Amino acid sequence: MLLVLWVIATILFLIFRLMPGNPLVAYIDPTFTTEQQQALMHEFGLDLPLWQQYAIFLRASATGDMGVSFTYRAPVWKLVWEALPNTLILTLGAVVIAFVTGTISGAFLAWKRGTAVESTGIPLALAVRAAPEFWVGMILLAIFSFSLRWFPSSGTASPGVVYASLWQQVTSLDFLHHLALPLVTLVLYLQGLPLLLMRSNMLDVMEEEFVVMARMKGLPEGRILLRHAARNALLPVATAFALVIGYSLGGNVVVENVFSWPGLGRLLVRAVAAKDYPLAQGAFLLIAAVAIAMNLLADIAYSWLDPRVSYAKR
Amino acid sequence: MRNGSVQVLPRPRTPGFAAGRRAWESFRGVLQHDRFAVAGVCIYLVFILVAAAAPLIAPYDPQQTITKGDDLMANQPPGPSFLLGTTNVGRDIFSQLVYGARPALTVGFTAAFFVALIGTVVGIVAGYYGGWIDAVLMRLADVAFGIPFLPLVIVLVAFLGPSLWNIVLTMALLLWKDTARVVRAQVLSLRERGFVESARVLGASPLRLMLVHIAPNILPLALLYGSLAIGWAILTEAAVSFLGFGDSTRISWGFILQDAYISQALSNGQFNWFVPPGICIMLVVMAGYFISRGYEELLFPRLRRQ
Numbered sequence: 001m002l003l004v005l006w007v008i009a010t011i012l013f014l015i016f017r018l019m020p021g022n023p024l025v026a027y028i029d030p031t032f033t034t035e036q037q038q039a040l041m042h043e044f045g046l047d048l049p050l051w052q053q054y055a056i057f058l059r060a061s062a063t064g065d066m067g068v069s070f071t072y073r074a075p076v077w078k079l080v081w082e083a084l085p086n087t088l089i090l091t092l093g094a095v096v097i098a099f100v101t102g103t104i105s106g107a108f109l110a111w112k113r114g115t116a117v118e119s120t121g122i123p124l125a126l127a128v129r130a131a132p133e134f135w136v137g138m139i140l141l142a143i144f145s146f147s148l149r150w151f152p153s154s155g156t157a158s159p160g161v162v163y164a165s166l167w168q169q170v171t172s173l174d175f176l177h178h179l180a181l182p183l184v185t186l187v188l189y190l191q192g193l194p195l196l197l198m199r200s201n202m203l204d205v206m207e208e209e210f211v212v213m214a215r216m217k218g219l220p221e222g223r224i225l226l227r228h229a230a231r232n233a234l235l236p237v238a239t240a241f242a243l244v245i246g247y248s249l250g251g252n253v254v255v256e257n258v259f260s261w262p263g264l265g266r267l268l269v270r271a272v273a274a275k276d277y278p279l280a281q282g283a284f285l286l287i288a289a290v291a292i293a294m295n296l297l298a299d300i301a302y303s304w305l306d307p308r309v310s311y312a313k314r
Numbered sequence: 315m316r317n318g319s320v321q322v323l324p325r326p327r328t329p330g331f332a333a334g335r336r337a338w339e340s341f342r343g344v345l346q347h348d349r350f351a352v353a354g355v356c357i358y359l360v361f362i363l364v365a366a367a368a369p370l371i372a373p374y375d376p377q378q379t380i381t382k383g384d385d386l387m388a389n390q391p392p393g394p395s396f397l398l399g400t401t402n403v404g405r406d407i408f409s410q411l412v413y414g415a416r417p418a419l420t421v422g423f424t425a426a427f428f429v430a431l432i433g434t435v436v437g438i439v440a441g442y443y444g445g446w447i448d449a450v451l452m453r454l455a456d457v458a459f460g461i462p463f464l465p466l467v468i469v470l471v472a473f474l475g476p477s478l479w480n481i482v483l484t485m486a487l488l489l490w491k492d493t494a495r496v497v498r499a500q501v502l503s504l505r506e507r508g509f510v511e512s513a514r515v516l517g518a519s520p521l522r523l524m525l526v527h528i529a530p531n532i533l534p535l536a537l538l539y540g541s542l543a544i545g546w547a548i549l550t551e552a553a554v555s556f557l558g559f560g561d562s563t564r565i566s567w568g569f570i571l572q573d574a575y576i577s578q579a580l581s582n583g584q585f586n587w588f589v590p591p592g593i594c595i596m597l598v599v600m601a602g603y604f605i606s607r608g609y610e611e612l613l614f615p616r617l618r619r620q
Binding site for chain 2: 004005007008011012015016126127129130131132134135136138139141142145146147153249250251253254257258265268269272273275280283284287288291292295
């Protein structure tokens with residue numbers, strides 16, 4: 001896990017250093033003399049040989065020091081640290097809700113197999129999955145925010161509202177009100193995979209002998225469906241959890257931008273657009289770290305769900 | 315033939331010819347068995363035609379700001395002269411939509427081609443040689459898996475410069491991993507089969523074994539992952555353009571959506587502006603899903619009864 005993070009950090013370092021153009025473009029004024037530019041280069045350590053820069057970069061990254069943002073003129077760690085909770089709440093909330101609704105509707109569609117419900121449900125699920133998530137967000141915004149005015153169109157809080165602590169903020173009604181539309185957008189985008197997986201697993205499991213046995217015992221259909229089939233069909237869906245988290249962090253970037261949600265994805269896009277290298281680097285590394293950490297959590301959760309898989313063996 | 319495993323056809327003679335025949339046979343097989351796949355192909359054909367004949371179909375130049383006398387024809391509602399209305403600077407939305415099919419299809423097909431090609435080559439080499447080559451290539455796939463995809467595309471495109479080819483390049487660099495893993499697993503079983511064994515005993519070189527004997531049997535799998543990648547590529551291009559890192563000299567569907575977003579089309583309720591491009595993207599991506607579903611059913615017949 002740490003190895004992957006190290007490789008990503010190295011690739012990132014090379015991308016940022018070897019790209020054409022001076023990384024200090026945002027800092028250097030056209031009126032600066034060559035000496036002033038040299039002094040600035042020296043101040044940022046950009047006149048050192050590449051391997052020394054790399055060593056400094058690794059040491060700084062390991063201690064959490066990611067430099068100073070060119071555009072915000074503030075330490076990068078502070079900026080990304082403020083954005084992190086917003087991204088985590090949006091991502092985790094969306095993934096969990098998407099899995100709950102996705103598995104339930106998947107099981108439902110498997111149960112309704114061969115009916116009109118299925119023949120409209122499946123294409124509908126595929127269509128929602130094929131739609132670009134930022135476009136779904138735009139439609140939700142236009143309808144529920146701008147036309148009906150039920151929800152705010154951007155940000156995490158109404159103007160002028162200040163909270164004493166992060167906990168107070170995220171549990172406030174105002175925050176949840178702001179969270180609703182981006183959350184629904186992401187849930188719609190993510191629910192397709194658990195839905196389709198759950199449905200095909202259910203169809204498989206429904207033909208197993210223990211389900212036939214349960215039928216022969218005369219158990220009610222609902223009980224067979226929930227207690228016998230669904231429990232066994234759920235396991236492969238759990239493996240998809242890590243995959244979906246990977247998707248969602250990518251999907252997050254665009255959704256955060258549509259709804260001006262101050263998370264890591266929006267920070268990254270702004271930093272890249274402003275050629276703010278340290279901030280872009282910090283935001284990217286943190287997104288990668290979150291993805292890797294969540295994958296690890298999903299692995300651990302899976303070995304807990306299915307003791308036949310032990311994490312140590314992988 | 316349909317007994318739960320990938321079908322292995324008789325030994326082909328020349329690699330190029332055989333590969334072409336395999337591709338066509340598997341494709342025809344998909345079309346014969348799946349209505350959805352037929353629908354997918356039809357959608358593609360329509361969009362390819364539209365892209366090719368864009369200048370004939372589009373009533374206006376997509377970049378042209380249309381004026382009538384001294385008045386700029388801005389924010390016109392849909393009507394007979396402007397099928398889908400105009401943008402806030404008087405550009406015809408329908409014409410933009412028609413021209414937007416070009417970058418979408420270009421990115422979709424080229425990215426899918428490279429993803430399938432790189433993935434297949436890596437998968438075959440890793441699966442055939444095994445050992446440290448396999449270990450190195452698969453660790454590389456692990457790293458590619460750990461990198462968040464869209465953020466990297468954004469960073470790379472922003473630094474390499476906004477162009478369609480940089481989007482294709484970054485997709486090819488990151489998305490080969492799924493294809494490679496599946497192909498590798500298949501090669502591991504193929505290389506132990508009798509026909510490969512007998513060719514090896516007859517003294518065929520590793521290159522010949524991989525190209526002539528193994529590759530044609532991998533082709534349907536590569537096509538399956540290629541058809542999935544088309545949708546991914548189109549969605550990615552749209553997202554990158556929407557975020558403002560696209561090639562602004564070319565009108566793409568993602569660009570239209572960005573234009574609408576920053577021009578307050580949402581608060582003005584101009585649904586005629588931002589709904590159609592999304593529907594186009596959705597249709598093309600769904601067509602890719604339909605075709606890949608057809609391939610999946612052909613490759614894994616157990617899925618069919620569902």
